[in-house]
Amino acid sequence: MKYKDYYAILGVAKDADLDQIKKAYRKLARTHHPDLSKKSDAEAQFKEVAEAYSTLKDPEKREAYDALGRARVGGDFTPPPSWQDQYQDAPSSFDQMDLADLLASLNQRSSRSYQTRQAQAGQDLENTVEIGLQEALVGTTRRLKIKEHGQEKELEVSIPAGVHAGKKLRLKGLGGKGLNSGPPGDLYLHIELLAHPVFKPLGRDLYFELALTPWEAVLGCEIEIPTLEEPVLLSVPAHTKNAQKLRIKSRGLGVPKGSRGDLYAVVHIETPSELSVEEEQLYQKLRELSSFNPRVQPHTRGAQK
Numbered sequence: 001m002k003y004k005d006y007y008a009i010l011g012v013a014k015d016a017d018l019d020q021i022k023k024a025y026r027k028l029a030r031t032h033h034p035d036l037s038k039k040s041d042a043e044a045q046f047k048e049v050a051e052a053y054s055t056l057k058d059p060e061k062r063e064a065y066d067a068l069g070r071a072r073v074g075g076d077f078t079p080p081p082s083w084q085d086q087y088q089d090a091p092s093s094f095d096q097m098d099l100a101d102l103l104a105s106l107n108q109r110s111s112r113s114y115q116t117r118q119a120q121a122g123q124d125l126e127n128t129v130e131i132g133l134q135e136a137l138v139g140t141t142r143r144l145k146i147k148e149h150g151q152e153k154e155l156e157v158s159i160p161a162g163v164h165a166g167k168k169l170r171l172k173g174l175g176g177k178g179l180n181s182g183p184p185g186d187l188y189l190h191i192e193l194l195a196h197p198v199f200k201p202l203g204r205d206l207y208f209e210l211a212l213t214p215w216e217a218v219l220g221c222e223i224e225i226p227t228l229e230e231p232v233l234l235s236v237p238a239h240t241k242n243a244q245k246l247r248i249k250s251r252g253l254g255v256p257k258g259s260r261g262d263l264y265a266v267v268h269i270e271t272p273s274e275l276s277v278e279e280e281q282l283y284q285k286l287r288e289l290s291s292f293n294p295r296v297q298p299h300t301r302g303a304q305k
Helices: 006-010 016-031 042-056 059-067 081-086 099-107 111-115 135-137 215-219 277-289 298-304
Strands: 127-131 140-148 151-159 167-173 187-193 200-202 205-212 220-225 232-236 246-250 263-269
Touching: 006 016, 006 042, 016 042, 016 246, 042 099, 042 111, 059 099, 099 205, 127 140, 127 277, 135 187, 151 187, 205 215, 215 220, 232 246
Parallel strands: 127 187, 205 263
Antiparallel strands: 140 151, 167 187, 200 205, 220 232, 246 263
């Protein structure tokens, strides 16, 4: 099917009212009428003007024509899926059809059937959004480009505080446009969390590696540690073991209108790579004094003394 720009044929704007359309038609009809014009293509031009007028003077035909969208004049085109969904009695094939014949076939419907077409809800749309851990904690906004029936629209959406990886967020009414006064569809956002340089999420809880010196792990200490907000002071108990998890309550991620998860410091005991002479002597003395042997079962260590 070839596209024709009926507004350009009549020389009127797309928002022209009926009086402007009638005035333009009368002028062009006189200019191109075969009985009045000596041009060789007068009859063809007269028919084209009459075809454009026949469509634009009729509110139902004009609405259907406008809903087709724009295309290259004289180029092949097919009505978009949304148009075919709205005009359910439209032909299934448009290859050999003329634009005027298509619109005329739609006009054969009775006014009653046109008015009583069933309302249809808009299509639900889906998209994936990546956010940082801080954004997941306090909430954020995103500008998204959504495709609907081949057309792109831009939306600003609010992502509430407390979302987590794998969360499917429903935004009511931000999906596809409804047909025949039907309600719009919904937009579903799949939430993914961006990698963080320090913290790893597991559900609502956060984990990070805490490096301790051997003496800090044995004797205990107080260390300032990071959180998603301000740093806090952590009391490391004496005799802390490697890979032990130290819990900092309510410093993890949250849930909408709910409690927060926890933050876990996973201990990793580091040994110094370089020692002063005095430090090495102290380690030598500790080796001589200590009976500790990590390769012996705890209940047999007493026998090693």
